[in-house]
Amino acid sequence: MDFQVSLFQVLITFFLVLFMTIRISKARNSAPKLVPGPWKLPLIGNLHQLAGSDLPHRTLRDLANKHGPIMHLQLGQVPTVVVSSPEIAKEIMKTHDLVFAYRPSLVVSMITTYGCTDIAFSPLGNYWRHLRKICTEELLSAARVDSFGSIREEEVLNLVETIKTNEGLAVNLSEKVFAMTYAITARAAFGKKCEDQDAFIRTISEETKVNSGFFISEFFPSLKFLDAVSGLKQRVEKIHGESDRILGEIVNYHKESREKAKRREDAGKEDLVDVLLRLQEDGQFPLTDDNVKAIIFDIFSGGSETSATVVDWAMAEMIRNPRVMAKAQAEVREAFQGKGNVDETGIHQLKYLKCVIKETLRLHPVFPLLLPRESSQSCKVNGFEMPSKTRVMVNAWAIGRDPNHWTEPEKFDPERFVNSSVDFTGTDFEFIPFGAGRRICPGMLFALPNVELPLAQLLFHFDWELPSGMKEQDFDMTELFGMSVRRKNELVLVPSLCHASFTVA
Numbered sequence: 001m002d003f004q005v006s007l008f009q010v011l012i013t014f015f016l017v018l019f020m021t022i023r024i025s026k027a028r029n030s031a032p033k034l035v036p037g038p039w040k041l042p043l044i045g046n047l048h049q050l051a052g053s054d055l056p057h058r059t060l061r062d063l064a065n066k067h068g069p070i071m072h073l074q075l076g077q078v079p080t081v082v083v084s085s086p087e088i089a090k091e092i093m094k095t096h097d098l099v100f101a102y103r104p105s106l107v108v109s110m111i112t113t114y115g116c117t118d119i120a121f122s123p124l125g126n127y128w129r130h131l132r133k134i135c136t137e138e139l140l141s142a143a144r145v146d147s148f149g150s151i152r153e154e155e156v157l158n159l160v161e162t163i164k165t166n167e168g169l170a171v172n173l174s175e176k177v178f179a180m181t182y183a184i185t186a187r188a189a190f191g192k193k194c195e196d197q198d199a200f201i202r203t204i205s206e207e208t209k210v211n212s213g214f215f216i217s218e219f220f221p222s223l224k225f226l227d228a229v230s231g232l233k234q235r236v237e238k239i240h241g242e243s244d245r246i247l248g249e250i251v252n253y254h255k256e257s258r259e260k261a262k263r264r265e266d267a268g269k270e271d272l273v274d275v276l277l278r279l280q281e282d283g284q285f286p287l288t289d290d291n292v293k294a295i296i297f298d299i300f301s302g303g304s305e306t307s308a309t310v311v312d313w314a315m316a317e318m319i320r321n322p323r324v325m326a327k328a329q330a331e332v333r334e335a336f337q338g339k340g341n342v343d344e345t346g347i348h349q350l351k352y353l354k355c356v357i358k359e360t361l362r363l364h365p366v367f368p369l370l371l372p373r374e375s376s377q378s379c380k381v382n383g384f385e386m387p388s389k390t391r392v393m394v395n396a397w398a399i400g401r402d403p404n405h406w407t408e409p410e411k412f413d414p415e416r417f418v419n420s421s422v423d424f425t426g427t428d429f430e431f432i433p434f435g436a437g438r439r440i441c442p443g444m445l446f447a448l449p450n451v452e453l454p455l456a457q458l459l460f461h462f463d464w465e466l467p468s469g470m471k472e473q474d475f476d477m478t479e480l481f482g483m484s485v486r487r488k489n490e491l492v493l494v495p496s497l498c499h500a501s502f503t504v505a
């Protein structure tokens, strides 16, 4: 067979190849630009890079330093994007807030929050919107928070009195502060001390510990058997069973007392369970008993440990920075001189203390990765395509220490906030300890007095020292990761009574 190639055939072939090459390269150029990230292993993706990490926010910051402030990680079956700069956080939580205001449904939260019917884990929609409205108008409004002022003052004074009896001795301050914030939340939520309060606090604290979201079975949602193998599900169900029983009793007890009060027509001051039951009775928006329990669970888990954690970090930072402690003490002692005590009416004068609290939240955000979000549709962020159902973690801890936005970011320096308008209300994306956008923490107003008043009282009444033999520079600041990040070791300090304290009436 002759093998003759005409010029015509050569030209046709040339143009065909040219055409195909241009099409392929065009298709490549128009292919969505995916978020970059480290190299992935089959099946587990990048999980090995987090394996063994006790402190994921730190590991993720180190990875982001290599791979960029928007980084894709394949965590088992879960495509995840980690955001570590204020600019990209703003795109997620402001520009595209609606797309990213969903939460993933996690094994643990499904159990603990009655199938994600609480505020924090319920999907964006009418039910969630209604709960947020209940929060802002009823449960966590400024007026409601004010109405708990006497409870706060009493419980903080109890704390001060207990410490006074231990003057000169090493006191486990962490334990006492956590007990105090639990007592405040319990009284605000349930009113009079309920019989099972202590058992309930124990179970809630257990539940929040297992709710960190970093369990292997959370990353392989289709492999249900992993829940059983890891024992996670059984463990959480057991703890939740106990807290559900107690919450059920609390709700029933409140229903009975409301009935009795109605018969006597003597409706007293409402606690938070009362408010929810009133709304349930009104029937404007259907709320089942389980919904009420889920909301109370949120308020407890969000309300108690978080504030105590901030007080604990702030005291620890001030012990390491005696100059800051002395300045904060001078401010509070001057403001309340002669009164012998700190009360909430004058607390707004404590400008420096507010800076100390901000600086504490910058360096030690209680939820360093906020709460996880999930995209409801595909979306372009910073020029990268993010498909629907991508899990998003915003590393607020890394953002608060971003050297492009903070000078000497690792230094505890409350002065940086003195003449600064930067605040944590969700508009300054370099400082987002309460999150931002639609999902921003609705408990800010409830939380802040529980941080300010105890701190002010501890600084007003006492001078603080480390137990003998310990030096400021040796003081341990190791973190413990759970649903929130607290100090690993309890804060043990020696109080001595300040002379101003003696003037108490």
Ligand code: HEM
Residues within 6 Å of the ligand: 119, 120, 121, 132, 140, 298, 299, 300, 302, 303, 304, 306, 307, 310, 365, 366, 367, 370, 371, 372, 432, 433, 434, 435, 436, 437, 438, 439, 440, 441, 442, 443, 444, 446, 447, 448
């Ligand atoms: C210092 C104390 C607190 C800090 C640092 C804090 C921080 C946060 C953060 C970072 C989020 C996630 C925001 C996001 O996804 O963008 C959140 C959500 C939430 N917080 Fe707080 N919180 C505190 C206290 C409280 C208190 C006292 C309550 C209730 C009494 C509360 C109730 C909630 C709820 C219900 C959500 C879920 C909001 C939603 O998903 O719509 N928090 N909080």
